[in-house]
Amino acid sequence: MLTINELERYDRQIMIADIGKEGQEKLKRARVFIAGAGGLGSPAAIYLTAAGVGIIRVVDHDSVELSNLNRQILHWDEDVGKKKVSSAREKLKKINHEVKVESIEETITEANVFQLITGFDVIVDAMDNLPTRYLLNKAAIEKNIPFFHGAVYGFEGRAMTIIPGKTACLRCVYRGDIPKEKFPVIGVTPAVIGCIQATEVIKYIVGIGELLKNRLLIYDGLDMKFTEFKVKKDPQCEHCGHVRKG
Amino acid sequence: MSIEVSIHQALRHLTNGQATVKVNGNTVGQCLNNLVNQFPGIKPKIFDKKGKLLNYVEIYVNLESSYPEELAMSVKDGDRLHITLIIAGG
Numbered sequence: 001m002l003t004i005n006e007l008e009r010y011d012r013q014i015m016i017a018d019i020g021k022e023g024q025e026k027l028k029r030a031r032v033f034i035a036g037a038g039g040l041g042s043p044a045a046i047y048l049t050a051a052g053v054g055i056i057r058v059v060d061h062d063s064v065e066l067s068n069l070n071r072q073i074l075h076w077d078e079d080v081g082k083k084k085v086s087s088a089r090e091k092l093k094k095i096n097h098e099v100k101v102e103s104i105e106e107t108i109t110e111a112n113v114f115q116l117i118t119g120f121d122v123i124v125d126a127m128d129n130l131p132t133r134y135l136l137n138k139a140a141i142e143k144n145i146p147f148f149h150g151a152v153y154g155f156e157g158r159a160m161t162i163i164p165g166k167t168a169c170l171r172c173v174y175r176g177d178i179p180k181e182k183f184p185v186i187g188v189t190p191a192v193i194g195c196i197q198a199t200e201v202i203k204y205i206v207g208i209g210e211l212l213k214n215r216l217l218i219y220d221g222l223d224m225k226f227t228e229f230k231v232k233k234d235p236q237c238e239h240c241g242h243v244r245k246g
Numbered sequence: 247m248s249i250e251v252s253i254h255q256a257l258r259h260l261t262n263g264q265a266t267v268k269v270n271g272n273t274v275g276q277c278l279n280n281l282v283n284q285f286p287g288i289k290p291k292i293f294d295k296k297g298k299l300l301n302y303v304e305i306y307v308n309l310e311s312s313y314p315e316e317l318a319m320s321v322k323d324g325d326r327l328h329i330t331l332i333i334a335g336g
Contacts, residue, residue: 040336128336153333156255174332175313176301183335190336216311218330222255223265229328230310 002028006098010052023206024052030205031055033117033145035108035136036126037088038062039185040150042074043194044124044201049092049099051202056092057102059116060084071187108132113139122201125149125170126194129180137162137170138239148200150193154184155221157193160231161200161212164243168214168231171239192219249277249321252328260288269327274305275317277327292329302332 002024007014010024030053034041037060045058062084064075072084079087085103092101106112108127113135117123123140125147127133133149140147140162147162149170162169196217203209216229235241251267261267267284271277282289292303299305305312305319306328312319321327 036336038336126336128334130332130334133334150336151333152335153331154255156333158333173304173311173313175299178302178332178334180334183333185335220255227328228309229306229330231313232311234314236314 001025006052009098013051018208019206023208026206027052027202028054030122031120032057032122032124032201033120034058034124034126035132036060036128037072037074037084038068038126038128039071039152039187039190040194040197041088041124041126042072043191044126044198045074045088045092046095047195047198048201049096049101051198052096053099053205055100055102057104057120058085058088059104059106059108060088061105061107071185071190073187108135110135114143117143117145120145122204123147124197124201126197130174130178133170134239140164141169141240141243146204148197150197152185152189152193155186155189157189157219158216159193159196159200159212160216161204163211163213164240166213168233169237169240172234172237173216173231189221192221247271247323249323250326251277251281252326254329254331256331257288257291257329260291261285272320273317274307274312274319274321274327277321278317304330304332306330
């Protein structure tokens with residue numbers, strides 16, 4: 001049930017016929033896990049908080065560095081040296097105090113991933129390296145939790161939505177590992193991709209629209225072009241090959 | 247047989263700045279070899295020393311993933327290839 005305050009706060013999105021009060025209540029009940037409070041995690045968390053999801057859990061092990069501030073908009077000058085999750089929680093609560101924000105300062109590993117994601121309705125992949133993305137992809141499939149992938153490099157970004165057992169997963173699409181590197185990026189790129197991830201999450205929670213299922217969306221900011229590629233589930237996939245369509 | 251290859255932004259300095267290149271071939275592998283013949287500098291950016299595609303290179307044929315067939319996948323006149331690079335930054 002929405003309060004009078006909530007009805008006013010979310011008035012403009014409740015006006016969207018596909019959302020309405022019922023959709024807003026679904027958002028209020030939703031539990032969102034965000035892996036990473038950096039370039040992608042910042043816009044995704046900000047817009048999901050503003051949209052009024054019930055609980056957001058942000059996990060990150062890093063501290064804020066000056067070189068993060070060109071893109072990680074949850075963190076400001078005054079936050080340099082602070083833990084990213086503390087800085088993120090502080091800002092998100094200021095954006096919308098109605099949202100419960102859990103901040104966990106941990107590295108996501110094989111040992112803790114299931115404990116961290118259990119009980120959440122969706123996982124937002126806002127990591128900065130492929131090995132942890134694979135770890136989350138595999139865990140999301142095991143726990144049957146939709147996984148919202150996003151990645152950036154320079155002026156380029158990509159997004160894809162993974163519904164366990166029904167769509168191609170990250171491992172179906174990506175052949176292997178790539179070396180972890182210090183990557184170039186300008187803040188507007190994760191802003192675009194993080195907002196696409198947040199849009200997908202909202203649509204999934206409310207149950208509307210067409211998700212990026214089996215569709216890899218690539219954004220090229222230099223040519224200002226979005227290109228959509230069809231991807232397919234690999235029956236031999238080492239992460240999801242054993243999971244049947246539900 | 248003419249196939250158009252769309253070149254990723256990060257590789258265009260190796261194709262004289264061209265965003266698309268016309269190639270010939272009956273398979274993805276032949277098309278990429280033809281591309282390498284035209285622009286030899288691109289070879290180490292898409293193939294390893296054994297001639298396999300590098301892990302971070304993706305090939306799409308008519309906007310569909312060529313994985314896992316990849317180099318062996320057949321192509322026909324008028325098809326369009328995209329070379330993209332896997333990214334993982336966040």
